[in-house]
Amino acid sequence: MNTIVDAQGSGSSGGSGSHSLPRQAERGVGREEATSYLTAGHGVKSWLFTTDHKRIAILYALTITVFFFIGGAAATLIRMELFTPAGDLVSAEGYNKLFTLHGVIMVWFFLVPAIPATLGNFLLPLMLGARDLAFPRLNLMSWWLIVIAGAFVLYVLVMGGVDTGWTFYAPYSTTYSNGYVVAAAAGIFVSGFSTIATGLNFIVTTHTMRAPGMHWFRVPLFVWSIYATALIMLLATPVLAMALLLIMIERLLGVGIFDPALGGDPVLFEHLFWFYSHPAVYIMILPGMGVVTEIVTCFARRRIFGYQFMVYALLSIAVVGFFVWGHHMFVAGQSMYAGLVFSFLSYVIAVPSAIKVFNWTATLYRGSIVLDAPMLYALGFIGLFTMGGLTGLFVASLPIDVHVHDTYFVVAHFHYVMVGGMVSAFFGGLHFWWPKITGRLYPEAWARFAALLMFFGFNMTFFPQFILGWMGMPRRYHEYPSEFQVYHVLSSAGAVVLGAAYLLPLGYFLWSLRYGQPASDNPWDAKGLEWRTASPPPKHNFPSTPRVDEEAYDYHPPRRPPGGHLDHPSDGRPAS
Amino acid sequence: MEGLSFFPKEASTFAPRTDAVFFTLLGLSAFMTLAVAFLLVYFCTRYRRGSKARHGGRVSKLIDLEFEAGWSLIPLFIFLFLFTWAAGQEFTLFYPPKDALEISVVGKQWMWKTEHPGGQREINALHIPIGRPIKLDMVSQDTIHSFYVPAFRVKHDVVPGRDNEMWFEAKEPGAYRLFCAEFCGTDHSRMIGTITAMPPEDYARWLDAQPTGETLVAEGRRLYHELGCSGCHEAGGSVRAPPLHGLYGGPVPLEGGAVVTADERYVRDSILRPKSQVAAGYKPIMPSFQGSIDEGELQALQAWIRSIGDGGKEG
Numbered sequence: 001m002n003t004i005v006d007a008q009g010s011g012s013s014g015g016s017g018s019h020s021l022p023r024q025a026e027r028g029v030g031r032e033e034a035t036s037y038l039t040a041g042h043g044v045k046s047w048l049f050t051t052d053h054k055r056i057a058i059l060y061a062l063t064i065t066v067f068f069f070i071g072g073a074a075a076t077l078i079r080m081e082l083f084t085p086a087g088d089l090v091s092a093e094g095y096n097k098l099f100t101l102h103g104v105i106m107v108w109f110f111l112v113p114a115i116p117a118t119l120g121n122f123l124l125p126l127m128l129g130a131r132d133l134a135f136p137r138l139n140l141m142s143w144w145l146i147v148i149a150g151a152f153v154l155y156v157l158v159m160g161g162v163d164t165g166w167t168f169y170a171p172y173s174t175t176y177s178n179g180y181v182v183a184a185a186a187g188i189f190v191s192g193f194s195t196i197a198t199g200l201n202f203i204v205t206t207h208t209m210r211a212p213g214m215h216w217f218r219v220p221l222f223v224w225s226i227y228a229t230a231l232i233m234l235l236a237t238p239v240l241a242m243a244l245l246l247i248m249i250e251r252l253l254g255v256g257i258f259d260p261a262l263g264g265d266p267v268l269f270e271h272l273f274w275f276y277s278h279p280a281v282y283i284m285i286l287p288g289m290g291v292v293t294e295i296v297t298c299f300a301r302r303r304i305f306g307y308q309f310m311v312y313a314l315l316s317i318a319v320v321g322f323f324v325w326g327h328h329m330f331v332a333g334q335s336m337y338a339g340l341v342f343s344f345l346s347y348v349i350a351v352p353s354a355i356k357v358f359n360w361t362a363t364l365y366r367g368s369i370v371l372d373a374p375m376l377y378a379l380g381f382i383g384l385f386t387m388g389g390l391t392g393l394f395v396a397s398l399p400i401d402v403h404v405h406d407t408y409f410v411v412a413h414f415h416y417v418m419v420g421g422m423v424s425a426f427f428g429g430l431h432f433w434w435p436k437i438t439g440r441l442y443p444e445a446w447a448r449f450a451a452l453l454m455f456f457g458f459n460m461t462f463f464p465q466f467i468l469g470w471m472g473m474p475r476r477y478h479e480y481p482s483e484f485q486v487y488h489v490l491s492s493a494g495a496v497v498l499g500a501a502y503l504l505p506l507g508y509f510l511w512s513l514r515y516g517q518p519a520s521d522n523p524w525d526a527k528g529l530e531w532r533t534a535s536p537p538p539k540h541n542f543p544s545t546p547r548v549d550e551e552a553y554d555y556h557p558p559r560r561p562p563g564g565h566l567d568h569p570s571d572g573r574p575a576s
Numbered sequence: 577m578e579g580l581s582f583f584p585k586e587a588s589t590f591a592p593r594t595d596a597v598f599f600t601l602l603g604l605s606a607f608m609t610l611a612v613a614f615l616l617v618y619f620c621t622r623y624r625r626g627s628k629a630r631h632g633g634r635v636s637k638l639i640d641l642e643f644e645a646g647w648s649l650i651p652l653f654i655f656l657f658l659f660t661w662a663a664g665q666e667f668t669l670f671y672p673p674k675d676a677l678e679i680s681v682v683g684k685q686w687m688w689k690t691e692h693p694g695g696q697r698e699i700n701a702l703h704i705p706i707g708r709p710i711k712l713d714m715v716s717q718d719t720i721h722s723f724y725v726p727a728f729r730v731k732h733d734v735v736p737g738r739d740n741e742m743w744f745e746a747k748e749p750g751a752y753r754l755f756c757a758e759f760c761g762t763d764h765s766r767m768i769g770t771i772t773a774m775p776p777e778d779y780a781r782w783l784d785a786q787p788t789g790e791t792l793v794a795e796g797r798r799l800y801h802e803l804g805c806s807g808c809h810e811a812g813g814s815v816r817a818p819p820l821h822g823l824y825g826g827p828v829p830l831e832g833g834a835v836v837t838a839d840e841r842y843v844r845d846s847i848l849r850p851k852s853q854v855a856a857g858y859k860p861i862m863p864s865f866q867g868s869i870d871e872g873e874l875q876a877l878q879a880w881i882r883s884i885g886d887g888g889k890e891g
């Protein structure tokens with residue numbers, strides 16, 4: 001690790017393309033058979049009751065993959081229905097249940113746990129130089145909770161059905177819906193505890209388990225992003241739990257909380273819901289930002305531009321994210337002054353997002369760039385997140401939102417950030433750390449192809465939805481006037497491409513488990529402690545606790561600011 | 577209805593102003609997106625591994641702080657400008673002009689019912705004159721709906737238990753789509769209708785050709801007697817209750833010392849939840865009418881009380 005990596009980049013590896021790195025393990029060195037976490041125990045029980053963060057990460061990954069494809073199946077049916085203006089494939093009732101299922105599963109059982117509970121779980125201790133998370137058994141409990149909650153919610157949604165949308169607006173959900181609202185809410189309520197426990201675990205781990213020498217400003221930005229996410233998980237999720245609990249109380253006991261017929265206030269529910277759900281959208285994007293930072297620096301062989309600003313940007317997003325919820329309610333009758341404040345703060349929160357985009361771009365300057373699959377995903381993320389964030393400004397402007405609120409414009413906006421952004425980052429991260437997690441290399445050409453296909457499929461699916469929304473097409477419509485059809489057809493066609501692009505990695509990842517080349521410890525020649533141990537890592541991560549005596553992303557000597565001293569002196573301060 | 581286009585018709589006075597903000601933002605966003613995309617592609621080609629460009633090393637000329645400050649502050653100022661400009665338009669949206677034509681709207685699963693001041697009623701349709709501000713007084717019979725006319729660039733949720741207001745002024749005759757934009761159950765996507773904007777003369781002619789039902793005010797007056805309000809509220813009634821004539825729009829001293837203005841909300845609460853705000857000097861004996869009258873009847877009572885309010889003539 002401390003050997004000097006050629007800072008000019010072009011030297012030793014010059015010209016020979018992307019496969020110049022010693023990715024493949026040398027024969028005989030394959031340590032995998034010795035003590036890898038994969039072989040450290042056998043049998044189903046050794047997995048289901050493991051407290052090893054790496055195994056739990058794998059359990060999570062399998063779980064959310066199942067949910068992702070179930071949510072995806074619902075999306076497929078939705079897009080098929082919208083191919084024609086008439087509601088001919090499923091009934092109106094069925095359509096409403098489908099988009100509810102899609103939203104609930106994708107948000108709470110895929111996106112929220114996606115990066116934190118899989119890559120975060122796997123990498124956080126490795127990146128910090130720790131043996132495990134602070135509370136390994138709590139970690140196992142988190143997984144069990146989400147499996148139980150998820151299976152229950154899925155059963156309710158498929159067998160019974162709920163038609164309220166993932167937003168559960170009252171009084172529809174409390175009084176008028178015929179679906180199994182209480183059961184679904186109860187399941188999501190339980191999954192919240194999983195999220196809270198995970199958040200708590202990550203926060204404590206980051207505070208107390210950093211390796212000697214890793215002070216706060218040496219922590220990789222992926223860890224910072226997980227840390228910021230964990231703060232939101234811990235502080236926002238309880239509010240969701242309360243909102244859902246109140247829904248259940250009103251529906252079961254008839255206590256008037258939200259339904260005006262019982263003396264309640266429906267707007268109160270919107271406040272409670274968005275007080276959780278706006279911060280929650282940052283749960284669904286910050287970890288993606290962390291992943292992209294790791295990938296961009298490695299494949300450009302550059303230090304991240306403006307490390308400290310990246311940290312402040314993450315933290316300010318996490319904090320300000322708690323104060324913009326009212327931008328979901330501009331037309332719900334909130335006062336003009338509230339509207340102005342929420343609009344203003346929404347503009348403010350876009351600034352740190354912009355800073356991050358500029359810093360990633362600047363990081364490429366004078367890099368030594370290889371466009372391997374993870375990098376393609378990361379670049380895709382930057383482009384799509386930029387578009388998603390900028391359209392956030394559209395919907396944050398009062399007059400525009402009055403027009404496009406609850407139309408496909410909003411649908412396109414959040415899919416650009418959540419699917420274009422977060423899911424791209426997730427795939428990028430999976431590819432990047434796949435050799436570390438499994439000890440195998442995936443087939444690079446296929447992976448690049450899938451990355452490009454995903455980018456095009458995504459834009460083809462969701463760009464037409466901006467136009468649809470601007471033209472006035474409301475969301476959650478089972479049938480629609482025929483002037484919108486062209487764009488719906490384009491979108492559905494794009495979804496076919498996108499679907500294929502999601503299936504491809506499933507295929508070649510599985511293939512690589514058996515036939516992939518064994519990976520070396522550090523196939524990308526990346527920085528970061530996780531690459532200092534075997535691929536796949538041994539049960540307790542490191543033979544001996546690593547010491548950190550360099551900055552994060554030490555791909556080349558640090559730059560010199562005007563004062564003449566280095567910006568992050570390597571004084572080897574112990575972790576504080 | 578218009579055919580296919582990229583661009584919804586600009587049929588209200590709000591539309592061009594909304595679109596101006598939209599296209600400014602669009603221009604700016606397109607510029608930012610293209611700039612980022614260009615830089616990404618340019619850097620990835622120029623600095624690809626093995627290219628002749630200078631890689632790595634210290635970037636002493638690029639001073640972090642100046643760049644960071646630059647790309648934090650410049651966007652911040654642009655954003656502040658955009659916000660202020662966009663917010664300015666919000667003020668107009670919130671204050672309907674005094675001379676607006678008031679039309680009442682009831683949203684229910686899954687239809688829109690509208691009623692003109694002269695008592696003409698329509699379902700999933702609304703005829704309006706152009707060149708005159710229209711104010712909608714909207715209530716919901718059940719769950720939340722949202723009244724949305726894309727060609728006018730206006731939308732407002734119709735939240736049950738509240739009086740919801742919105743206004744606009746159509747400037748071009750034509751037929752425009754009306755959608756329900758807030759998910760309200762099974763046939764949400766069928767809760768749609770047509771707004772027909774016509775020149776004032778045509779509108780007057782159209783009104784005359786409609787069968788006029790009872791006007792909202794007349795219905796309110798009838799209900800006032802039928803529901804027994806008059807038994808208490810008229811002078812000489814069995815119990816002592818405040819007169820409703822001259823109430824609307826004026827100050828009301830409450831039990832406990834506070835003084836509130838008798839607006840739509842106060843009247844609604846007085847009828848549905850009389851115990852929440854008791855008029856000073858009276859006993860809290862008025863029964864709640866929650867559940868025994870529907871939103872339409874409530875709206876009629878409100879209209880009547882408004883018509884006999886401060887400055888009202890009708891008795």
Ligand code: HEM
Nearest residue numbers: 281284285327346350389392393395396405406414417418
């Ligand atoms: C750059 C900063 C952002 C701003 C200013 C912003 C602004 C907004 C606004 C104003 C709305 C409400 C639109 C409406 O309902 O009419 C909205 C909706 C939404 N945004 Fe964002 N947004 C930003 C970033 C994000 C990110 C990063 C995510 C997710 C990862 C996200 C996810 C969502 C979702 C899920 C909704 C709609 C939820 C629903 O109604 O079902 N946004 N955004």
Ligand SMILES: [Cu+2]
Nearest residue numbers: 278325327328
């Ligand atoms: Cu939000």
Ligand SMILES: [Cu+2]
Nearest residue numbers: 756758760764
């Ligand atoms: Cu509706």
